[in-house]
Amino acid sequence: xxxxxxxxxxxxxxxxxxxxxxxxxxxxxxxxxxxxxxxxxxxxxxxxxxxxxxxxxxxxxxxxxxxxxxxxxxxxxxxxxxxxxxxxxxxxxxxxxxxxxxxxxxxxxxxxxxx
Amino acid sequence: xxxxxxxxxxxxxxxxxxxxxxxxxxxxxxxxxxxxxxxxxxxxxxxxxxxxxxxxxxxxxxxxxxxxxxxxxxxxxxxxxxxxxxxxxxxxxxxxxxxxxxxxxxxxxxxxx
Numbered sequence: 001x002x003x004x005x006x007x008x009x010x011x012x013x014x015x016x017x018x019x020x021x022x023x024x025x026x027x028x029x030x031x032x033x034x035x036x037x038x039x040x041x042x043x044x045x046x047x048x049x050x051x052x053x054x055x056x057x058x059x060x061x062x063x064x065x066x067x068x069x070x071x072x073x074x075x076x077x078x079x080x081x082x083x084x085x086x087x088x089x090x091x092x093x094x095x096x097x098x099x100x101x102x103x104x105x106x107x108x109x110x111x112x113x114x115x
Numbered sequence: 116x117x118x119x120x121x122x123x124x125x126x127x128x129x130x131x132x133x134x135x136x137x138x139x140x141x142x143x144x145x146x147x148x149x150x151x152x153x154x155x156x157x158x159x160x161x162x163x164x165x166x167x168x169x170x171x172x173x174x175x176x177x178x179x180x181x182x183x184x185x186x187x188x189x190x191x192x193x194x195x196x197x198x199x200x201x202x203x204x205x206x207x208x209x210x211x212x213x214x215x216x217x218x219x220x221x222x223x224x225x226x227x228x
Contacts, residue, residue, distance in 0.1 A: 004157070033215060040220070041152075041220065041221050042218075042221075043158075043218040045215040045216065048214075048215045090157055090158070092158075101214060102148065102207055102214050102216075103163060104160065104216060105160070106157035107157050108156055108157045109156070109157050
């Protein structure tokens with residue numbers, strides 16, 4: 001069983017389109033994240049949700065809208081895609097408390113290419 | 116400002132050699148982690164060292180932390196071709212309710228047989 005799974009793995013689309021990426025974790029974690037990794041492998045936090053509530057929004061354009069229907073799912077919807085949105089998007093999850101609370105478990109990533 | 120700057124950016128070694136990667140950060144931390152990313156895959160947690168620890172071992176990995184210099188190092192001993200990957204240090208994002216991580220730019224390690 002994959003602990004953190006993202007779909008799709010690859011996404012190729014035209015500028016101006018709207019697309020969604022889905023993420024699910026079966027680890028029972030309360031906190032989920034979206035990170036963006038650019039072409040130089042630089043990883044940056046975008047959003048963090050704790051038990052369905054948004055707790056971190058890192059000045060991401062409002063074209064990006066995360067949605068957490070329950071604590072096991074965190075989806076990312078992107079409106080009006082731009083060329084600069086091309087990147088690999090990673091979902092991650094972690095515990096809220098305890099010894100392992102800082103350790104994050106990552107999905108395999110979604111490679112988004114905007115043409 | 117950016118936390119966790121690794122050096123070198125790239126490292127090429129032969130199997131059996133040791134690989135050392137360094138990481139510097141800018142603000143106070145209570146822990147620092149190292150992650151590995153194989154090509155085309157997600158990040159995998161390797162080891163976490165707390166601010167009151169100076170050294171930690173896990174198998175062939177040895178991590179050190181010097182809070183006075185705000186730096187950490189990751190040593191991989193007796194490297195194998197399977198160690199070829201990018202390695203990132205990460206620190207908790209300061210002053211935030213969540214536990215998001217700030218990652219460095221990573222060191223790309225190539226181990227040839």
